[in-house]
Amino acid sequence: MAEFSEWFKVTFEKCYCEQGNLINESKFKELVQLVLDNEADEASLEIFEEKIRTCVKSSFTFESEKSMREQIRAKLTEHQADIPNDLAQAIRKSVNL
Amino acid sequence: MSTETIQDEQEAKRQNYSEAEKSDIFDTEFMPHVDSMYSFAYRLTFDEDDAKDLVQDTYMKAFRFINSFERGTNAKAWLFRILKNSFINEFRKKSKQPAKVDYNEVEQYYNSDDAGEKITTDLRVETVQHMIGDEVSGALNAIPVDFRTVIILSDLEGFTYEEMSKILDIPIGTVRSRLHRARNMLKEKLAEYAKEMGFNK
Numbered sequence: 001m002a003e004f005s006e007w008f009k010v011t012f013e014k015c016y017c018e019q020g021n022l023i024n025e026s027k028f029k030e031l032v033q034l035v036l037d038n039e040a041d042e043a044s045l046e047i048f049e050e051k052i053r054t055c056v057k058s059s060f061t062f063e064s065e066k067s068m069r070e071q072i073r074a075k076l077t078e079h080q081a082d083i084p085n086d087l088a089q090a091i092r093k094s095v096n097l
Numbered sequence: 098m099s100t101e102t103i104q105d106e107q108e109a110k111r112q113n114y115s116e117a118e119k120s121d122i123f124d125t126e127f128m129p130h131v132d133s134m135y136s137f138a139y140r141l142t143f144d145e146d147d148a149k150d151l152v153q154d155t156y157m158k159a160f161r162f163i164n165s166f167e168r169g170t171n172a173k174a175w176l177f178r179i180l181k182n183s184f185i186n187e188f189r190k191k192s193k194q195p196a197k198v199d200y201n202e203v204e205q206y207y208n209s210d211d212a213g214e215k216i217t218t219d220l221r222v223e224t225v226q227h228m229i230g231d232e233v234s235g236a237l238n239a240i241p242v243d244f245r246t247v248i249i250l251s252d253l254e255g256f257t258y259e260e261m262s263k264i265l266d267i268p269i270g271t272v273r274s275r276l277h278r279a280r281n282m283l284k285e286k287l288a289e290y291a292k293e294m295g296f297n298k
Contacts, residue, residue, distance in 0.1 A: 003258075003269050030277050037251065039258050039273070064222060071225040072233060072283070073252050079230025081139040083132050084149055091131065094153055095160040097120055 001041040004034055008044040012051075022057045032065045112164045119163050126172040127159055133173065133254055134180060140249050141184050141242060151188055155180040174256065178264045181246065220288040224296045228287070236286035244279035251276055 008031065015028045022028055034040045035048055052059045084090075114122065134155060138148035158179050159166070166175055225233070237245055250256045250264065258276075262269040290296075 004273065007270070030273075033277050033280065034273065037258065037276070067222045068220070068225060068284070069252070071222055072287075075225065075228060075230045075233035076237060076253055077230075079234045080136050081145070081148070083135050084145070087135060087149060087152065088128060088131050090149070091128070091153055091156045094157050095123065097123060 001039055004039060005041050005044055008034065008040060008047075012044075012047060016051075020055065022055060022061070025057075025061055028058065028061055029065060032062050035062075036066060036069055110165070110167060112167060114164060114168075118168075119160070122163060122166070122168055123160055126166075126168070127156065127176060130173045130176055131156075134176060137177065137249055137254065138180060138184075140238070140245065142188070143238065147188070151180060151184060154183055154187075158183065171260065173254075174260045174264055177250070177254070177256075181264055220284045220291065224291045225287060227296055228291070232290060233287065236283055236290055239286050240279065240282045244275065244282055247272065247276045248279050248283060 011027055011031055015022055015024045015031065017023045031040075031048060035045065040048065052062055131152065134152045135148055138151040138155075139145065142148050142151060155176060159176055166172065237248060240248075246265070247261065250261050251258075256264065258269050258272045261272045265272070267275070
């Protein structure tokens with residue numbers, strides 16, 4: 001997780017203007033991805049959460065991305081290929097087990 | 098995984114399992130992942146028979162090189178890596194459906210610094226809510242296989258970036274950026290589909 005701590009800092013700075021307003025939503029979404037994927041380290045997460053608490057636009061973008069991710073994942077999960085009944089047996093047979 | 102790679106790993110940390118141990122590892126550590134392996138294979142090949150062949154081939158290789166697997170380590174990631182490499186090295190060549198997209202061209206475009214700025218996806222959560230799984234799967238299937246793969250590994254199989262890095266043989270930073278681009282591509286496809294269907298007004 002520490003792999004991204006420097007990248008997080010640099011990217012975070014690019015997201016906001018001097019007044020602290022979100023000016024680069026596209027870059028911010030990259031940070032959101034890291035957080036939603038549980039790949040942000042503790043320090044990055046702290047900075048992120050503080051921003052979410054205080055910036056309406058950031059909070060809205062985060063919630064929107066989170067919902068989108070959950071929806072897509074749920075739809076993909078409900079549409080899985082049927083596993084052939086004889087697959088496990090065929091595998092065992094092919095390795096003589 | 099190429100034979101050379103497997104052999105290299107074998108040299109590095111070769112185990113010496115008895116026949117009974119091999120059988121036990123195969124049953125308790127490898128076989129529980131059959132369903133995930135098949136789902137992954139099917140999402141790569143789009144064909145039931147091809148997916149079945151790919152999974153069987155993967156398990157045969159896994160058994161053949163079982164001494165290079167360290168018991169108690171991440172069997173699922175190890176198997177996925179073999180499957181992914183089998184798909185790339187052997188399966189893709191004889192695939193009934195040759196790749197229609199030039200991966201290098203796509204990656205080059207999406208690797209440009211401002212690629213993220215160019216993507217303006219008009220996709221609302223409500224729109225996705227109204228879609229059925231078949232439609233979302235169709236959109237996923239429409240994106241190039243290397244991008245599709247990272248979404249499957251992360252969002253459907255729950256692999257970490259580090260695990261994905263090992264499975265795909267790419268740096269962890271590339272996993273992050275490719276995943277971001279893949280998700281943008283998926284959103285674009287979903288938005289296109291929604292527009293065609295009249296979901297997006």
